[in-house]
Amino acid sequence: MSEPRVLVVFFSRTGTTRMLASTLARMLSADLEEICDCTERRGALGYLRCLMDSWRRRPAGIVPAALDTAQYDLVVVGTPVWGGSVSAPIRAYLLENRSKFRHVAFFCSFGGLGSQAAFDEMRELAGRAPVAQCAVRAAEVQRGVVAASLALFVSILKRHLTHYAALEWTC
Numbered sequence: 001m002s003e004p005r006v007l008v009v010f011f012s013r014t015g016t017t018r019m020l021a022s023t024l025a026r027m028l029s030a031d032l033e034e035i036c037d038c039t040e041r042r043g044a045l046g047y048l049r050c051l052m053d054s055w056r057r058r059p060a061g062i063v064p065a066a067l068d069t070a071q072y073d074l075v076v077v078g079t080p081v082w083g084g085s086v087s088a089p090i091r092a093y094l095l096e097n098r099s100k101f102r103h104v105a106f107f108c109s110f111g112g113l114g115s116q117a118a119f120d121e122m123r124e125l126a127g128r129a130p131v132a133q134c135a136v137r138a139a140e141v142q143r144g145v146v147a148a149s150l151a152l153f154v155s156i157l158k159r160h161l162t163h164y165a166a167l168e169w170t171c
């Protein structure tokens with residue numbers, strides 16, 4: 001029986017979602033992939049571009065992912081919340097990969113508003129329901145309590161992976 005393969009994929013503009021993603025990858029012994037987009041998003045103009053993309057529900061142009069989504073049993077996708085919405089680079093990633101997912105889970109970092117709306121969109125874009133989802137406030141990440149915020153999420157994912165591996169072995 002081979003170990004289930006897990007991939008953590010994320011986009012981060014200012015490092016908060018990156019911190020969550022790298023902690024998650026460590027906790028799940030997963031591969032890690034950062035999505036890079038082709039739009040300048042630094043500064044005030046960059047902030048406005050993010051908002052415009054989210055209001056228009058516009059996917060970003062992204063650099064092709066290095067790791068093949070289809071090779072993973074579980075893909076855990078993370079985004080910052082932008083204007084009560086999923087970020088444009090993760091919108092593009094989900095659209096481009098929706099036919100390749102076996103199981104998905106979602107996480108986001110946010111200021112305090114709109115995480116459920118972002119998760120609802122991610123579910124729609126991925127074309128499947130997540131095994132679990134987890135929203136972490138940026139303030140918690142800055143306080144350095146990331147592992148505690150992710151503990152329940154990780155335990156649900158590990159339980160799912162154990163169950164999934166047992167089913168694969170039986171079939």
Ligand SMILES: Cc1cc2nc3c(=O)[nH]c(=O)nc-3n(C[C@H](O)[C@H](O)[C@H](O)COP(=O)(O)O)c2cc1C
Pocket residue numbers: 011012013014015016017018047048050051079080081082083084085109110111112113114137138
């Ligand atoms: C353009 C833009 C829009 C945002 N909109 C929201 C929002 O609607 N709700 C919210 O709680 N936080 C919002 N935020 C805050 C980010 O979600 C939060 O700071 C997040 O942790 C940033 O993640 P990152 O550092 O990985 O880019 C917004 C940030 C940006 C840049």
